[in-house]
Amino acid sequence: MSGFDDNPFGEPTVDNPFADPSVTQVTKHATNATQGLEDYNPFADQAPQRNAAPVRGAANPPYQPSSQPAIMQPTQEVAPPAYAKTAQQTQPQQLSAAEFQAELDRRQEELERKAAELARREEELRNAPYNVRRNNWPPLPENNCCGLQPCFYQDINVEIPVEFQPIVRNLYYLWMFHAALMVINVIGGLLLILHNADFSTFGVGVIYTLIFTPFSFICWYRPIYKAFRSDSSFNFMVFFFIFFFQMVITIFQALGLPGAGTCGLATALKTFDGTPSGIVIGIFLLLVAAGFCCAAFIDFLLLAKVHRIYRSTGASFAKAQQEFTSEIMRNQHVRDAAGNIVSSAVQSQFNQPRQPSSRY
Numbered sequence: 001m002s003g004f005d006d007n008p009f010g011e012p013t014v015d016n017p018f019a020d021p022s023v024t025q026v027t028k029h030a031t032n033a034t035q036g037l038e039d040y041n042p043f044a045d046q047a048p049q050r051n052a053a054p055v056r057g058a059a060n061p062p063y064q065p066s067s068q069p070a071i072m073q074p075t076q077e078v079a080p081p082a083y084a085k086t087a088q089q090t091q092p093q094q095l096s097a098a099e100f101q102a103e104l105d106r107r108q109e110e111l112e113r114k115a116a117e118l119a120r121r122e123e124e125l126r127n128a129p130y131n132v133r134r135n136n137w138p139p140l141p142e143n144n145c146c147g148l149q150p151c152f153y154q155d156i157n158v159e160i161p162v163e164f165q166p167i168v169r170n171l172y173y174l175w176m177f178h179a180a181l182m183v184i185n186v187i188g189g190l191l192l193i194l195h196n197a198d199f200s201t202f203g204v205g206v207i208y209t210l211i212f213t214p215f216s217f218i219c220w221y222r223p224i225y226k227a228f229r230s231d232s233s234f235n236f237m238v239f240f241f242i243f244f245f246q247m248v249i250t251i252f253q254a255l256g257l258p259g260a261g262t263c264g265l266a267t268a269l270k271t272f273d274g275t276p277s278g279i280v281i282g283i284f285l286l287l288v289a290a291g292f293c294c295a296a297f298i299d300f301l302l303l304a305k306v307h308r309i310y311r312s313t314g315a316s317f318a319k320a321q322q323e324f325t326s327e328i329m330r331n332q333h334v335r336d337a338a339g340n341i342v343s344s345a346v347q348s349q350f351n352q353p354r355q356p357s358s359r360y
Helices: 019-033 097-126 161-195 199-230 233-257 265-271 276-312 317-330 331-352
Strands: none
Touching: 019 276, 161 233, 161 265, 161 276, 161 331, 199 233, 233 265, 233 276
16 A cells, blocks of 8 residues: 555655665554554564464464374276287288188188098008008017018007997907917817827817917908908908808817817816826816807807997998909909900900801
């Protein structure tokens, strides 16, 4: 309000030292000093200090901690940045529909070409005239003195389907049981030589062991193995024909007729002559005869089981004939022999001299 006290019509106060604001303020304070102490406020015209500490009093009491629990304000979670695809990931979307379909067609053709190549190679390996896998039967040592090598490849767990593996494995065990019986029969013949000088049983038993053991493996076990491996009706027929005679021969071996070359029931009963050695040898021969009886019974059971499986697969004799014809025509040796016969017949026909025709 000091601006209204100045006289606008007075002399200019530019050079007047008493016109200084500090002097004017002091003179104004001197004027107000005459007033009472109740109306005097020495801090009325002074600006409040910004950094001054607040005065504690009734209007500004000291800080007292609150008895209520502190409540923290929930923080606002910051959302993660949006996922940005790379250029390689966004490349298929950048292709047009026609280009994308052409790429799919190209890949499909490539897969089909590879599948056809694999099927062709598998067919070539299956129809190859030689066995790609290394033969492992019979299990002979690699460095043997005779230089013999395995003749067949056999792996039931790999070549035979899972549902037929038990029956093929049982047939293999049956062949081993027959081979063991033939060896035991030779031992019985040796005991008969020591007991009553019977050389016929021992000699014929040795011949049976050398002939029946390998031929039974080749003639009926290998056909049934290949029959279950490739579902061949022809091999099933070969097995039924030969294995039936195997069962009949085993029955005759169990009987043990004199001169038959086996230690069967008749030979064992003949050995009991009352001597201690005769009784011991007779009991041993009875055990051999019991083994032949068990083998014949197992032959009958497995033959019936294989026949039941064969009928359940839908095979027939006509299918066996068709497979036999195709196998014969596929064999290179048979084809070469037939070609040689035809060529020799044609050559002889052309080389035959012509007879002069008679004119009447």
